[in-house]
Amino acid sequence: MAMKPFRDPVHMEKTTTQPTEQSIRLDITDLNFFYGPKQAVFGLNLKIPTHKVTALIGPSGCGKSTFLRTLNRMNETIRNTRVEGKVLLDGQEIHAMDVVGLRRRVGMVFQRPNPFPKSIYENVAYGLRVNGFKGRLDDLVEKSLRRAALWEEVKDVLKRSAFALSGGQQQRLCIARALAVDPEVLLLDEPCSALDPVTTAKIEELMFQLKDSCTMAIVTHNMQQAARASDFTAFMLDGKLIEHSVTSKLFTTPTDPRTEAYITGRFG
Amino acid sequence: MSEPRIMWRKAVNNVMLTLTGVAAFGVVCVLFLILGYLIYNGGHSLNLNFFTQLPKPVGETGGGMANAIVGSLKLLLLAAVMGLPVGLLAGIYLAEFGGKTFSFIVRYVTDLLNGVPSIVIGIFAYALVVLPVKHFSALAGGVALGIMVIPITVRSTEEFLRGVPNSMREAAMALGASKWKTIATVVLPAASGGILTGMLLALARVAGETAPLLFTAFGNRYWGQGWGQPIASLPVMIYTYAISPYDDWHRQAWAAGLVLLMLVLLSNLGARFILARSKAV
Numbered sequence: 001m002a003m004k005p006f007r008d009p010v011h012m013e014k015t016t017t018q019p020t021e022q023s024i025r026l027d028i029t030d031l032n033f034f035y036g037p038k039q040a041v042f043g044l045n046l047k048i049p050t051h052k053v054t055a056l057i058g059p060s061g062c063g064k065s066t067f068l069r070t071l072n073r074m075n076e077t078i079r080n081t082r083v084e085g086k087v088l089l090d091g092q093e094i095h096a097m098d099v100v101g102l103r104r105r106v107g108m109v110f111q112r113p114n115p116f117p118k119s120i121y122e123n124v125a126y127g128l129r130v131n132g133f134k135g136r137l138d139d140l141v142e143k144s145l146r147r148a149a150l151w152e153e154v155k156d157v158l159k160r161s162a163f164a165l166s167g168g169q170q171q172r173l174c175i176a177r178a179l180a181v182d183p184e185v186l187l188l189d190e191p192c193s194a195l196d197p198v199t200t201a202k203i204e205e206l207m208f209q210l211k212d213s214c215t216m217a218i219v220t221h222n223m224q225q226a227a228r229a230s231d232f233t234a235f236m237l238d239g240k241l242i243e244h245s246v247t248s249k250l251f252t253t254p255t256d257p258r259t260e261a262y263i264t265g266r267f268g
Numbered sequence: 269m270s271e272p273r274i275m276w277r278k279a280v281n282n283v284m285l286t287l288t289g290v291a292a293f294g295v296v297c298v299l300f301l302i303l304g305y306l307i308y309n310g311g312h313s314l315n316l317n318f319f320t321q322l323p324k325p326v327g328e329t330g331g332g333m334a335n336a337i338v339g340s341l342k343l344l345l346l347a348a349v350m351g352l353p354v355g356l357l358a359g360i361y362l363a364e365f366g367g368k369t370f371s372f373i374v375r376y377v378t379d380l381l382n383g384v385p386s387i388v389i390g391i392f393a394y395a396l397v398v399l400p401v402k403h404f405s406a407l408a409g410g411v412a413l414g415i416m417v418i419p420i421t422v423r424s425t426e427e428f429l430r431g432v433p434n435s436m437r438e439a440a441m442a443l444g445a446s447k448w449k450t451i452a453t454v455v456l457p458a459a460s461g462g463i464l465t466g467m468l469l470a471l472a473r474v475a476g477e478t479a480p481l482l483f484t485a486f487g488n489r490y491w492g493q494g495w496g497q498p499i500a501s502l503p504v505m506i507y508t509y510a511i512s513p514y515d516d517w518h519r520q521a522w523a524a525g526l527v528l529l530m531l532v533l534l535s536n537l538g539a540r541f542i543l544a545r546s547k548a549v
């Protein structure tokens with residue numbers, strides 16, 4: 001497999017600080033997803049714009065995490081699942097891509113911090129190592145930790161076990177680990193649900209900074225978080241996309257009565 | 269509630285506490301009785317000569333079992349080389365790759381294999397290795413012990429791999445690691461302490477096996493002549509010496525038992541140490 005050269009995020013930022021409004025990174029058409037005979041996502045259409053944060057909200061079990069996990073084909077690791085429909089990443093069909101290459105371009109941060117039982121350094125270097133990166137690991141590890149706003153806290157204890165970090169630090173380490181391979185898209189699956197409000201604020205701040213170099217899709221249960229941290233919001237219910245618009249519009253003047261019922265707390 | 273009922277309930281409680289406590293105490297006692305008896309009977313025969321010298325001919329006192337100690341270690345090495353890789357890989361298959369039906373069969377057969385009497389495994393190794401070349405050999409003993417190591421390793425490996433949270437596999441795969449790379453670089457290292465412990469315990473378990481060695485490794489009163497020749501081992505030596513008519517041999521059998529038990533206890537301690545350290549990561 002030909003390796004995509006690692007982009008230098010510092011130089012990249014200069015060229016991409018002004019993305020065009022119409023630029024679409026992920027284009028999802030008629031997506032259906034099945035766990036065995038049970039359908040979890042129904043005919044979903046969604047465009048995820050470049051260098052923006054798109055939030056996915058909806059009640060538990062509405063299929064938002066399932067949907068998110070189809071975007072880097074993570075669901076393929078679960079037995080007996082089936083996906084239909086088109087997902088284009090920069091115009092390329094992801095199901096026709098090599099899955100390893102796809103996951104390098106579409107990174108993921110999970111609900112619970114899941115660092116490897118290795119040192120902080122090795123956690124960040126892992127993605128680079130498995131992708132056969134040859135070069136100065138130290139520099140990229142530092143850069144990734146800086147991008148995840150964790151460098152100052154861990155620069156003297158890089159050799160220490162990642163488990164010694166607090167929950168919030170572990171989650172930022174997981175973000176640094178995902179950023180190390182320099183993904184174009186970062187999928188965040190309820191990244192703050194196991195964290196306290198102060199740490200949550202740090203992660204949201206971080207997302208704001210990462211927008212320059214990354215397109216993000218975040219699943220969240222927390223509507224304030226969606227309102228604060230995202231540019232676009234998609235509301236899902238029972239596996240279907242109900243409404244998708246600019247965040248401020250969705251939260252102030254939703255067009256669908258079900259969206260209104262959900263964001264005003266009448267269910268979910 | 270009436271007074272007699274409360275009295276009755278307390279009495280039942282006390283009786284059950286006593287019964288379970290006595291049983292638990294008994295378990296501990298058995299080990300210490302064995303250890304004490306071994307030390308009492310074999311302690312004096314345990315000297316430097318025991319570890320460095322060959323057995324003396326019948327009629328002469330003294331001598332040692334250096335050949336049997338080395339022989340046992342050699343047999344364990346063979347068992348490890350033959351049994352551990354198979355057990356490890358099969359365990360990985362069951363925990364990481366296996367489907368439903370085939371895994372069920374493998375697991376079931378593994379449990380059956382674990383229950384096969386060791387003497388039957390001895391006969392099998394005899395037919396497989398000894399009969400074709402028409403003489404006993406260390407290799408045959410290693411095959412017998414190696415077969416016995418496999419099921420224990422399979423199940424312990426599988427169990428410890430299953431203990432690794434799935435979130436770690438997902439994290440690795442989300443970074444672009446292939447399935448095998450995920451297993452090799454994340455899952456196995458995370459479970460390595462437990463897997464090593466399981467292997468060590470499996471070897472400790474077969475270290476004391478006598479029956480499968482009687483007609484495979486056979487025994488040898490001298491230094492072994494290589495892997496293809498009969499070799500001495502501690503359990504077989506204990507067996508031969510214990511049923512002999514000589515008092516000196518009896519004492520040596522006790523001493524050999526003590527050494528064997530110490531080997532097993534040490535490997536158990538080592539296993540616990542490895543496990544405790546790996547958990548501290």
